[in-house]
Amino acid sequence: xxxxxxxxSDRPAPDTGSYLRLTGASKSYGAVRAxxxxxxxxxxxEVTALxxxxxxxxxxxxxxxxxxxALDTGDFVIDGKPTTISSPHDAVxxxxxxxxxxxxxxxxxxxxxxxxxxxxxxxGRGRLLDEEExxxxxxxxxxxxxxxxxxxxxxxxxSLSGGQRQTVAIARALLGTxxxxxxxxxxxxxxxxxxxxVLELIRRLRDRGIAVLVISHNLGDVFKVxxxxxxxxxxxxxxxxxxxxxxxxxxxAAITGADVLNxxxxxxx
Amino acid sequence: MTAISAGATGRLRALRSxxxxxxxxxxxxxxxxxxxxxxxxxxxxxSMNENFISPANLTNLTLQIAATGTIAVGVVLVLLIGEIxxxxxxxxxxxxxxxxxxxxxxxxxxxxxxxxxVALGVAIGVFNGLWITRTAVPSxxxxxxxxxxxxxxxxAVLGGTGTVNITDPGIxxxxxxFLPAWLSWVALVVVLLVVAAGSVQQRRRRVAKGLGVPNPSxxxxxxxxxxxxxxxxxxxxxxxxxxxxxxVLLLGLIVVFDTVxxxxxxxxxxxxxxxxxxxxxxxxxxxxGIRVFVFAxxxxxxxxxxxxxxxxxxxxxxxxxxxxxxxxxxxxAVIGGTSLFGxxxxxxxxxxxxxxxxxxxxxxxxxxxxxxxxxxxTGAVLLLSVTVDARARERRRKAGGPA
Ligand SMILES: Nc1ncnc2c1ncn2[C@@H]1O[C@H](COP(=O)(O)OP(=O)(O)OP(=O)(O)O)[C@@H](O)[C@H]1O
Ligand SMILES: [Mg+2]
Numbered sequence: 001x002x003x004x005x006x007x008x009s010d011r012p013a014p015d016t017g018s019y020l021r022l023t024g025a026s027k028s029y030g031a032v033r034a035x036x037x038x039x040x041x042x043x044x045x046e047v048t049a050l051x052x053x054x055x056x057x058x059x060x061x062x063x064x065x066x067x068x069x070a071l072d073t074g075d076f077v078i079d080g081k082p083t084t085i086s087s088p089h090d091a092v093x094x095x096x097x098x099x100x101x102x103x104x105x106x107x108x109x110x111x112x113x114x115x116x117x118x119x120x121x122x123x124g125r126g127r128l129l130d131e132e133e134x135x136x137x138x139x140x141x142x143x144x145x146x147x148x149x150x151x152x153x154x155x156x157x158x159s160l161s162g163g164q165r166q167t168v169a170i171a172r173a174l175l176g177t178x179x180x181x182x183x184x185x186x187x188x189x190x191x192x193x194x195x196x197x198v199l200e201l202i203r204r205l206r207d208r209g210i211a212v213l214v215i216s217h218n219l220g221d222v223f224k225v226x227x228x229x230x231x232x233x234x235x236x237x238x239x240x241x242x243x244x245x246x247x248x249x250x251x252x253a254a255i256t257g258a259d260v261l262n263x264x265x266x267x268x269x
Numbered sequence: 270m271t272a273i274s275a276g277a278t279g280r281l282r283a284l285r286s287x288x289x290x291x292x293x294x295x296x297x298x299x300x301x302x303x304x305x306x307x308x309x310x311x312x313x314x315x316s317m318n319e320n321f322i323s324p325a326n327l328t329n330l331t332l333q334i335a336a337t338g339t340i341a342v343g344v345v346l347v348l349l350i351g352e353i354x355x356x357x358x359x360x361x362x363x364x365x366x367x368x369x370x371x372x373x374x375x376x377x378x379x380x381x382x383x384x385x386x387v388a389l390g391v392a393i394g395v396f397n398g399l400w401i402t403r404t405a406v407p408s409x410x411x412x413x414x415x416x417x418x419x420x421x422x423x424x425a426v427l428g429g430t431g432t433v434n435i436t437d438p439g440i441x442x443x444x445x446x447f448l449p450a451w452l453s454w455v456a457l458v459v460v461l462l463v464v465a466a467g468s469v470q471q472r473r474r475r476v477a478k479g480l481g482v483p484n485p486s487x488x489x490x491x492x493x494x495x496x497x498x499x500x501x502x503x504x505x506x507x508x509x510x511x512x513x514x515x516x517v518l519l520l521g522l523i524v525v526f527d528t529v530x531x532x533x534x535x536x537x538x539x540x541x542x543x544x545x546x547x548x549x550x551x552x553x554x555x556x557x558g559i560r561v562f563v564f565a566x567x568x569x570x571x572x573x574x575x576x577x578x579x580x581x582x583x584x585x586x587x588x589x590x591x592x593x594x595x596x597x598x599x600x601x602a603v604i605g606g607t608s609l610f611g612x613x614x615x616x617x618x619x620x621x622x623x624x625x626x627x628x629x630x631x632x633x634x635x636x637x638x639x640x641x642x643x644x645x646x647t648g649a650v651l652l653l654s655v656t657v658d659a660r661a662r663e664r665r666r667k668a669g670g671p672a
Binding site for chain 1: 471477528533538541545548
């Protein structure tokens with residue numbers, strides 16, 4: 001039997017080789033240039049933080065990796081092989097799991113149905129859904145995420161709070177055995193305790209050898225969990241830093257473009 | 270104090286999850302409005318005219334709603350994915366016309382002609398689905414065009430006489446024939462056994478997984494209600510001519526699609542497309558494929574409804590599939606509790622809604638009301654049920670989190 005979630009996969013010790021490499025990523029929405037010639041590398045067992053101001057292109061990059069919006073240009077190398085990702089299905093097949101900024105849940109379906117959407121198990125060789133298996137794993141997964149506020153996993157998502165929905169979206173990404181986990185502002189709607197829980201979860205995913213990409217506007221959180229930070233500004237790469245070798249001021253400067261200004265001033269001086 | 274209230278909340282929560290444990294739970298309650306409406310309508314007409322609740326009239330009622338209900342099954346599916354199909358009425362007439370011509374003029378056996386008509390309906394549904402998904406023209410417009418086109422196609426296949434009479438018992442038996450009494454009872458017992466066995470099996474599986482199981486009396490109550498309603502229904506119909514084949518066909522169609530919707534991947538994906546098509550797409554679901562399937566199913570159901578209507582009328586003529594058939598089918602789906610906004614509803618809505626509309630029409634006929642009043646009342650009931658749906662949606666929106 002395959003493990004039910006990423007948290008319990010029996011994958012061997014993490015290696016830190018490059019698992020996914022994207023080069024020359026560009027994407028325009030009409031006249032808006034959302035990404036221009038961006039390179040990104042995700043390594044197994046490493047947490048990469050993707051930071052940048054609103055509209056910098058972070059979600060666009062995540063959606064490209066998840067196959068939601070195809071890039072105009074950009075080459076993927078995954079697990080050493082050149083690959084294309086042109087649909088969500090391709091991304092899932094490559095072991096890429098995603099928590100979207102807008103969560104992408106179906107409000108009319110219950111928590112269990114949302115978790116398993118698109119990968120529902122069936123009874124034996126029959127055609128009918130294995131509701132018991134789904135419900136059992138959903139409860140276990142939510143217990144692992146320490147979700148105690150959910151009265152029933154059979155509640156429709158429509159009646160959940162923002163934080164509860166976010167946890168459902170995260171739990172959904174943990175199903176199966178992803179190799180890459182993309183988290184677009186996973187803690188935006190969460191309270192203090194639940195945020196700490198998700199940060200802890202990110203560390204556990206990393207220790208499992210999963211390549212994690214996390215977007216956050218909270219640099220405190222970034223410095224708590226990330227190994228590297230990649231900065232986007234106006235759709236272009238504005239810097240890449242090892243967290244151990246940098247500080248928040250340097251990252252803020254890269255996000256706002258103050259570093260460029262400073263350099264220009266120095267050049268003019 | 271805190272400990273006590275915490276304990277009480279815990280118990281309350283445990284109670285709530287036991288009540289809601291298992292499949293199909295909360296759906297049981299969503300039928301309440303339409304069942305209440307049905308009870309009121311039957312009480313009112315029953316008290317005003319003793320013939321209303323008579324076996325003969327109730328048998329007539331099931332025959333009157335058979336075609337509308339069959340077409341409404343397809344309408345429910347289309348509404349579930351948040352689309353609309355305005356062509357089902359005209360399509361039912363066109364398909365019936367093709368069946369009649371194949372049977373009467375080309376001499377094909379009744380069953381073959383019926384299957385050809387249903388295949389035509391499915392093919393037209395596929396065409397609708399492909400046109401809608403490929404060109405992104407709204408389903409409202411594509412199927413409105415179909416409404417006009419298939420009316421024209423019906424006139425064309427009927428030719429100069431404008432009507433084709435059907436005498437082949439292979440076709441007319443559908444709406445004129447009845448199950449032998451013994452067979453209807455056997456069928457009922459088999460259905461009840463399957464329901465009970467399914468509920469026992471589900472219980473065992475939940476226990477095996479350590480999941481909460483609903484109180485056994487709930488499961489018993491459900492089977493008991495099904496047994497009660499089923500045997501009263503069968504007894505009443507058998508007191509007259511028997512259970513019509515057309516009713517068996519309608520209920521069979523509903524059971525099949527209800528099972529698909531609630532218990533298969535395909536059904537889950539249909540509901541997800543209606544709830545949030547973009548989320549479904551990101552989950553790797555072939556959203557356009559689902560849409561095409563649903564329009565194909567609606568086309569097939571519409572054709573089948575047209576066959577039933579023709580069988581009841583012994584003929585197909587220029588007004589087959591016209592008139593209030595389309596509006597009644599859509600109204601039935603909505604009155605039965607299917608949301609116009611997609612993602613919410615049950616295939617059973619087709620039957621319950623058709624029963625409401627059929628009862629109003631039948632009861633007012635008995636009381637000698639003119640058609641104008643009938644339309645006014647049916648319109649008011651429709652408005653009421655859409656308002657209930659819209660208000661429920663508004664409440665959900667407000668109750669939902671900040672997202
Ligand atoms: N579907 C779309 N259609 C048109 N323009 C879009 C679309 N999605 C994003 N954009 C534009 O692309 C740019 C980058 O948007 P993106 O959502 O990637 O930003 P972001 O870095 O995720 O911002 P935030 O921190 O606010 O989430 C913005 O200028 C945005 O307006
Ligand atoms: Mg974003």
